[in-house]
Amino acid sequence: MRSAARIRTARRRAGLSQKDLAARLGVSRGAVANWESANGVLPATERLQHIAQVTGMTFEWLATGRGAIQYQPSLDDIPAADIEIVEDPMELRLLRAFRNSPQRQHLQVLAYVEARSFRARSS
Numbered sequence: 001m002r003s004a005a006r007i008r009t010a011r012r013r014a015g016l017s018q019k020d021l022a023a024r025l026g027v028s029r030g031a032v033a034n035w036e037s038a039n040g041v042l043p044a045t046e047r048l049q050h051i052a053q054v055t056g057m058t059f060e061w062l063a064t065g066r067g068a069i070q071y072q073p074s075l076d077d078i079p080a081a082d083i084e085i086v087e088d089p090m091e092l093r094l095l096r097a098f099r100n101s102p103q104r105q106h107l108q109v110l111a112y113v114e115a116r117s118f119r120a121r122s123s
Contacts, residue, residue: 006062007043007051008036013070014055015104024054 011021011032018032025032025047034040043051045063052059052071060067086092098109 002038003042003063003065004036004038004040006065007032010051010055010057010062011036013057015102016055021051021054025050 011018014021016024018036019029022029022032027047031043035043042048048063049059051057052062055062056071058068058071061069086095094113098106101109
């Protein structure tokens with residue numbers, strides 16, 4: 001897969017339009033279209049790193065086509081203050097599922113769980 005196709009794939013997997021990605025990167029929509037064009041120019045390395053961060057893809061895959069496609073944070077990437085001790089296996093499954101879900105779905109998941117827990121307490 002060529003670099004233009006990888007950029008397009010990353011953008012689409014992140015659920016972003018060219019206009020959305022451009023806004024997050026502080027560039028024009030035309031710049032994004034140019035990067036995604038078969039005959040377009042590649043973004044600078046620093047910009048490619050920013051694209052990787054915005055789309056949740058790994059820089060290595062975006063730049064070369066090798067390695068893991070999607071960024072998977074490890075505990076080493078989480079600041080110590082953000083780590084929680086979870087002993088209940090079900091709670092841990094819920095927490096992992098929430099963290100692995102697309103960020104745009106977090107509010108929906110949270111609203112569902114909160115509504116269900118409120119109903120359980122009211123009964």
